[in-house]
Amino acid sequence: MALLALMLFQMNKLYQHILDSISRSEKLLAVLIDPDKMQVERVSGFIAMVNQSIATHVFVGGSEVQEGLTETLVVEIKKHTKLPVILFPGDVIQVTDKADAILFLSLISGRNSEYLIGKHVEAVSKLKTTNLEVLPTGYMLIENGRQTSVERISQTKPIKRKSVKTITHTAKAGELLGMKLIYLEAGSGATHPIEAEIIHQVKQELRIPLIVGGGIRSKKELYLAFNAGADLVVIGTVLEENDDFIVSISKYR
Numbered sequence: 001m002a003l004l005a006l007m008l009f010q011m012n013k014l015y016q017h018i019l020d021s022i023s024r025s026e027k028l029l030a031v032l033i034d035p036d037k038m039q040v041e042r043v044s045g046f047i048a049m050v051n052q053s054i055a056t057h058v059f060v061g062g063s064e065v066q067e068g069l070t071e072t073l074v075v076e077i078k079k080h081t082k083l084p085v086i087l088f089p090g091d092v093i094q095v096t097d098k099a100d101a102i103l104f105l106s107l108i109s110g111r112n113s114e115y116l117i118g119k120h121v122e123a124v125s126k127l128k129t130t131n132l133e134v135l136p137t138g139y140m141l142i143e144n145g146r147q148t149s150v151e152r153i154s155q156t157k158p159i160k161r162k163s164v165k166t167i168t169h170t171a172k173a174g175e176l177l178g179m180k181l182i183y184l185e186a187g188s189g190a191t192h193p194i195e196a197e198i199i200h201q202v203k204q205e206l207r208i209p210l211i212v213g214g215g216i217r218s219k220k221e222l223y224l225a226f227n228a229g230a231d232l233v234v235i236g237t238v239l240e241e242n243d244d245f246i247v248s249i250s251k252y253r
């Protein structure tokens with residue numbers, strides 16, 4: 001029995017760490033690396049800066065990534081950091097056992113069954129052969145003024161910003177279905193991040209951790225999201241656009 005409890009604890013190690021951080025009112029920050037945009041030679045220098053920053057997690061994934069690239073990148077990242085590396089896959093080919101965990105994303109804002117359950121069935125034969133911690137995540141695309149790659153690839157519409165009730169009820173439905181995380185996504189490089197009021201309303205509804213990402217380009221926007229109720233914020237594009245951003249969120253400033 002004790003062994004089983006220990007195994008279950010190990011299986012939920014990263015999730016438990018997220019819950020523990022929230023109970024200590026600590027905010028979490030994930031740096032998103034798109035294998036398609038990061039050259040392997042740049043990883044050590046970039047990760048050295050990430051290690052000096054307030055980032056707590058590294059997410060790896062993208063909408064359209066060549067087979068094998070994700071694994072190569074994850075192996076390189078893990079050589080240079082002790083931060084947990086979590087897959088944020090756009091497709092099944094991005095699954096690799098070299099990471100610590102995977103966001104098992106179901107696109108609950110849309111009605112394309114492939115992205116609600118189809119890709120997940122496809123992923124099982126790979127997942128069964130890995131020790132990845134699987135984090136079932138209700139992924140919700142919220143309108144931000146322009147078409148995002150998630151919208152284009154999944155052929156789904158985001159939920160309108162004004163439909164706050166639909167947003168909060170979709171998030172709650174995800175929780176009631178047993179998802180362990182809800183991810184509010186404005187889309188990579190979004191013109192505007194998710195509004196603070198939406199984050200606040202969703203957080204009020206939920207008992208599970210809330211992830212927020214898309215279009216966050218300044219420290220001000222980062223802390224707006226945290227203060228509104230995001231437990232974990234994801235930033236990606238700003239790191240590609242502005243070399244100084246990662247330095248500006250150093251732990252030692």
Ligand code: 1GP
Pocket residue numbers: 032185186187188189190212213214215216234235236237238
């Ligand atoms: C994208 O939410 C993530 O899926 C991060 O978005 O690249 O705009 O920071 P950005």
